[in-house]
Amino acid sequence: MTSTDAPTGAPRARVERAALELFASRGFDAVTADEVADAAGISRRTFFRYYPTKADAVWGDFAAHVARLEQLLRAAAPGRPVLATICSAYAEVNDYGAADLPVLRQRMRLILTEPALQAHSQLRYAEIDRVVAEHVARSTGEDPAGLLPRLVAASTRAAATTAFATWLADERSDLGRELHRAFDELAAGFPSLGG
Amino acid sequence: MTSTDAPTGAPRARVERAALELFASRGFDAVTADEVADAAGISRRTFFRYYPTKADAVWGDFAAHVARLEQLLRAAAPGRPVLATICSAYAEVNDYGAADLPVLRQRMRLILTEPALQAHSQLRYAEIDRVVAEHVARSTGEDPAGLLPRLVAASTRAAATTAFATWLADERSDLGRELHRAFDELAAGFPSLGG
């Protein structure tokens, strides 16, 4: 992802790389938007035209991410268990090639550890939750705003972010495997808790 | 909660009421910190000494909230199922008298609908997650940073916020009942999903 050469794709990628690098080395709050803009060779004003927020520079083309997730969910086999479908969709959307993994790690480390980005992430997650809740609603015939669709969306997202966290903590782990471990626990009502 | 008369408790409560009222009527972003301070009869500078952030004025004494949750979890019967303990703790911490319910509704509506507050809430939730994860770690003998404690903390919090959302959507619903509905689904692996 984020490596498409759409019209004016190149400068955006430059900004994103500069931002990630600066934030990772000096901390999100300690880097001003001016510095990111300078490092990317554009003006501060243009930076805020590319990304509505300093935080948004960390998330690549997130709208495409969500769109892809939605596509996967819509294309899923109708008979398949809902949680399995959601797990596969999460796994596939986050299936990066080995070359892109370092950037993903850098990005996720920032999002999960920097308070400002942690806060901002809730707004991005809400878009994901909407898409997942709609899928659950389609699968069960319930209202997307009802308890079950919302709950499944929120819990699966919780599983996904938890998987990301444990994946980050272990340099050698595999993201897909962590996702499955988390979803398996969730789907079975946390059997590892015992009683 | 938040109705204790601790030293200098009164002015803080005035600020909180003014903030809640203004934010609810005109929207969080449309109200400046100056306006809240004026409405509460204090200076802007003092406002930011009471609350480190405009958003924090919406959450009452949240630290006490978390402390109470932690106490309940520590005092729980050791043999009891972990999820049941967590559900009870959430329910008890959020068990308000009828007189305080309107304020709670106002507060939660703001937190769940205003984007800026939605983002900020993630930082508060992280404190809750820490406490819950530690409880799970104590109960299972695992590392609090491991997958299971983190996952249970994140999923139960997801259940709680979902319960809040459905509670908000129905004027006549009972928060405790919504919490139990959500936790029951979660603990049983979402039986309502069917297969």
Add this chain to the structure above:
DNA sequence: AGGCTAGTGGCACCGAGTGCCACCGAGCAA
């Protein structure tokens, strides 16, 4: 009285975002 302390307010500053306008370059018509 003098002195200490806690709480307050005012002031100046930084940084994120935004609206506005001026500029520049590519295309296109005459």
Add this chain to the structure above:
DNA sequence: TTGCTCGGTGGCACTCGGTGCCACTAGCCT
């Protein structure tokens, strides 16, 4: 070539959240 529009850019000034600093006041103690 000249003149035109037009999308992308940069500069500028402004609002607002948040912070550091200092001066002031009210108690309170001896």
